Amino acid sequence: MSAKRLLQPAFSRLGLKLFAIILVVNVAIAGLVFVAISRSLDQGFIEYLDHAQTQRAETLAEGLGEAWSRRQDWQWLRQSPRAWHHLVRRQLWPTDNLPPLSIEGNLGDPRDFVLHDANGLPVIGLPPNDDDMAAELRWLPVMSEGVQVGKLGYRPPEQLMARMDRLFLNQQRRNLTIIVGALALASLLLATALSWWLGRRARGMAMATRRLTEGDYSTRLPERGRDELSSLSHDFNVLAETLETSREARTRWVSDIAHELRTPLAVLRGEIEAMQDGIRSLNQDNLHSLAQEVGQLERLVGDLRLLSQSDAGALEVQLAPLDLSDSLATRLEEARGWLDDHGLQLEYDLQGPAWIRGDMQRLRQLWNNLLDNTCAYTQAPGKVKVSLTRSATDWVLRLEDSAPGVPVSELPRLTERLYRVEGSRSRASGGSGLGLSIATALARAHDADMQPTQSALGGICWTLRFPALPAHLQLEEEQ
Secondary structure (H helix, E strand, O other): OOHHHHOOOOOOHHHHHHHHHHHHHHHHHHHHHHHHHHHHHHHHHHHHHHHHHHHHHHHHHHHHHHHHHHHOOOHHHHHOHHHHHHHHHHHHOOOOOOOOOOOOOOOOOHHHEEEEEOOOOEEEOOOOOOHHHHHOOEEEEEEEOOEEEEEEEEOOHHHHHHHHHHHHHHHHHHHHHHHHHHHHHHHHHHHHHHHHHHHHHHHHHHHHHHHHHOOOOOOOOOOOOOOHHHHHHHHHHHHHHHHHHHHHHHHHHHHHHHHHHHHHHHHHHHHHHHHHOOOOOOOHHHHHHHHHHHHHHHHHHHHHHHHHHHHOOOOOOOOEEEEHHHHHHHHHHHHHHHHHHOOEEEEEEEOOOOEEEEOHHHHHHHHHHHHHHHHHHOOOOEEEEEEEEEOOOEEEEEEEEEOOOOOHHHHHHOOOOOOOOOOOOOHHHHOOOOHHHHHHHHHHHOOOEEEEEEOOOEEEEEEEEEEOOOHHHHHHHHO
């Protein structure tokens, strides 16, 4: 590992951005919660005080009216302020839970109330010329037997807030500040952990991608968990494995092509040099031998060109409705004598008409490649069996041959380019190794699936599934 990678910072740029975003968002949310709850406490508490103070004032006014009914004057309150305190305490507090006489700071403090007689003269509280203070009070009539005998003034909640802040609101704000501070600290820790975790994962992916672009296809990412990042790591590993396999296949492909080209070129060169040196004469037999090697080269180049066109999606295929059964039967009859010469007995059973969309010339090339492969590897005396049946949506073609067979583990590799099951087989017996690859490409061009399995005859069974032409198109063709 390079020094540059060893000196990677603990937090990447992405990690720092995530840290800042998460922290700012959480702090902003905590701040908004603090402001909202603080305003709610202020407003809600004022409304609570207003309701509670009004109820206490009404209760006290009723008690004063009853006291007037018994005494018929307010002189006893003017002469005894202590009696005023006792009256307020009895009216506003339960008899079994009376507060102390000094109840400053509680709703119902005697100093929060003012009593005037029916003529507006003060009995308890403010003097009559204190208009500013009186204007700040709220007033309730004191009634006795339906007659107003005085009026009771009480302080509104706004004037009590300074005292109540000290007793309740300040304490609640302190508690809320502690909660918001704890949330901010938790947000800091969460932002740090999350940004470090995501940043580390992103940094690992970035470094792995960089190694991949540098050609190190053995790079793999750990797949932990079941989240989207783990899915991305899995897709990255699949991509790296695909690229590694593709590079190995490309290397093997180039090496095999060079080998396939080198053999006929070496033969050509040897024969030409022999003619130049006079070892071999320039006659028709020797020229025919040279022409055979040139033909082998032409076939190999043609096969390579077809495969390259298939890979590029540029393979020329003229699809049109045709009878698969008729096309295959024609080619099999033509090949019967050729198969007999190789000691192979041909049997076929073709249902039909079997309408598909296909290219007559390309299908003929497909049949030739499959039959060539059978002739190249099936031991004489042998047998070739061909069948064509209909499934729900496809026409199923099966081509089976007799021994020798292929191990099950090798079956998936039969269509690989330049692949031979036995490395000792020569080009003379096994061809160029491109026939089955070309057959697969031709089948794919017809939207057909081509799969090898072991045959009951002892060899290989090739199964091809061609999409059947819809019924209404078949009727048009038959008409």
